[in-house]
Amino acid sequence: MRAAAEDLTAAQLMGININRIIALAFAIGSGLAAIAGLLFAVQAGQINPYMGFTPVLKAFIAAVIGGFGSIAGAVVGGFVLGALEVLLTALPGIGDILPPGMVSPGAQALIQQWLPSSLTGYRDAFVFVALILMLLFRPNGILGRPDREEMR
Amino acid sequence: MSTLDDRPASSAVGEAQSANPGGVAALMQSPVAIRLGAILLLTVGLTLLQLSGRAFWQGFVINLGIFMILVLSLNLASGFTGVFSLGHIGFMALGAYGSAILTLPLAKKADYLPNLPAWLAAVHFDFYLGPFPLGFLLATLLAAGLVAGVALLVGLVLMRLSGHFVAVATLGFLVIVRVILFNADNFTRGSRTFSNVTPYTGLWWVWCWAILTLYVVWRLKYSAYGRAMFAQREDSLAAQAIGLAILPPRLLAFVVSAFFTAVAGSLYAHFITSFSPTVFYFDLTFRVITMLIVGGLGSVSGSVLGTVAIMALAEALRRLEDVTLLYGMSQITLAVILIVIIIYRPNGLLGRREIVLARLFRKGGEPSP
Structure with missing residues (x-):
């Protein structure tokens, strides 16, 4: 195989x-x-009937993050993706964790208006941004080994 | 219906021929005459359809035109360059929402999208120049221009990838667009339906844009840019070795194609008049890709043929379904037909070849010189 x-x-x-x-x-x-x-x-x-769609997509992302063709990579990718999703859901928004007095009240209001108070809604967007960064900087995943450039 | 052109490269020959006296036979071989004839035929057909007042068929032909724009522009981005984009429907969604927000009349806008920022709430592209809805044209151009800008930024990053990676990354772009549309309530009403769009889109709008898209994509294919796209698709190392940069042709294809995809989005928005982010997702993505692959990646006339074939087949099967009461059969049959086409003609119906109208006539008439 x-x-x-x-x-x-x-x-x-x-x-x-x-x-x-x-x-x-x-x-x-x-x-x-x-x-x-x-x-x-x-x-x-x-x-x-459509329940399989999202998990397949996520499995694919996890495989890319971990590294295609590597069993340990699939496990690592799955854990990384799962942890990322839970963290993005659980963490509060930037506007809420800034200590009071760090920025002026006006700026604070602006931040709270324009940055979402929770990242939950944007979870999938962040996951895919992470994926794109991964593809750009480590296209073979965390555990994948680098390909040789093939000459034909 | 078919608006296939002769290739621009041979048009000089064709014009020389048409200059010869020789009546109809010579005229039949002039690409310019054939092009004009095809457009005339299309105009007559559309006029008849418009006059017939059959709303169903008008809707069908409008849809056909919109899908043709989508498939042609996806072909430019994916077929010509080999960079497979699964994210184009994201550009379509941005075009649809962008132009719909712009064309909303002021009163409706205040009512419907109360939280828009002031500068956007004040613009309204609902003015007419005589009977001509100039505002719609400007809104479409503006939205498509903005989307092209977005495509430039996205493309600068994504067009460096290739193979499976670019497919996954562009899929990521689609998901990101969807998430943003869902969450930017102030602009898009989030997951609620965006309705109240003025139904500007008609047969003429769609087909004028479709012909323009066809023309631009066709000219691009045989331009130096187009040949650079094909060269780096065939063998990126060899292309680089003779001094072709990989990124510029890919980026050009991506941006131009995003522009026309956004135009299709605008036309679609002003045709169905109410939509939500769920419309612009995998379902539409795969329908467009199916038409593209059946037609043949890289073949302009293949895109036209693929769109017409799939649309006609789907409609015929749907009718058959109504008669036989076997609901769901049409989708299964369509899928099986697709699998058969992919097995027996893996490069699509036309592959990379083109149907050239002038040559079709030549076969029937005297042999070509």
Whole structure:
């Protein structure tokens, strides 16, 4: 499977049936996703046909953050993403945590008006900003190893 | 309906031909004449449709035009440069909200969006020049210009990425736009429906913009900029080796395409007249991408063909659904047809080739020189 991920053509030349490998990986992955779906449904207590969309998106982001193709990376990415989301929901807004007297009352009012008092509503936006920064500065994720530039 | 052009490169040949005396046969081979003929045909068709008063078909053709603009501009950004953007509907949403806020009449604006900042609450683009809604045109241009500016900033960052990464990052842009639209209550009413938009959009508006988009995208494809886009898509190393910078052509495609996507958003907003941020999300994104891929990435006439094919197919299947009472079948059938197309024609119906009207006529007539 790892050989096929590395280089499809080379794996095929080595006598690996890549179609079977890909199908197998797809089947195992789908099965694991179904287990996650079961756990998710039990925890949420309700189901609907579109419930899978957001988790898949988040799984994808977590995989990018952690590093594609790395098992430990997937775990780390999942934890980082989960912690980020909870922190963004739980932390108060900037206007509320500024100590009184640090800025003038006028500025304080301006901050409270223009910066949201809680970041909850903007949670997804921050998650994706983090993702874009990640892609720019460490495109292979926290644990992924850097790719060689391929010359053809 | 089809408004496909001859490629600009061969137009000199075509004009030379049309200068020869030879009556209809020569005229049939002149790209200029064919172009004018196609536009004339479209004008006649639209006039007939306008006069027929059939609201349903008018709505269908308006939708067709809007999707054509969307697919053509996505093709410019994704097909020409190979930088796959999943975030274009975000530009559409910004264009829709921006122009809708601008065209709202003053009285309605005070009533409907009471918390707008003063400078924005005072502007209203609802004036007419005679019977012509000049305000709508200006609001569309202004909103699209602003969106192009946003695209420039976003593109400066995102166009440095490639492959899967840029798809995920642009998807992130879409989510960010949606979150902002939901939370900027003062401007967008948040998750509540934004209605009361004046229904300016008609057949003529949509199709004039569609023809303009087609023309711009077509000219871009065969310009030096367009060839730079294709070159860095085919092989970025080779393109760099002969001295082509990667970023400028990508950025140009991204910004121009965001402009037209925002125009489509403005047209859409003034057509459906009430919408919420949920409209501009994955559903619309994937519909546009489907049309693009069925048509062929990089083929301008493919975009036109793909849009028409998918829209017509979806409508026909929907009718069939009403007759057979098998609700949901149309979506399943459409999905299966898509899978079949992708398996048997992985590059779409046209791939990167183009249908050239002049050549179609030439086949029927005398052989080309």
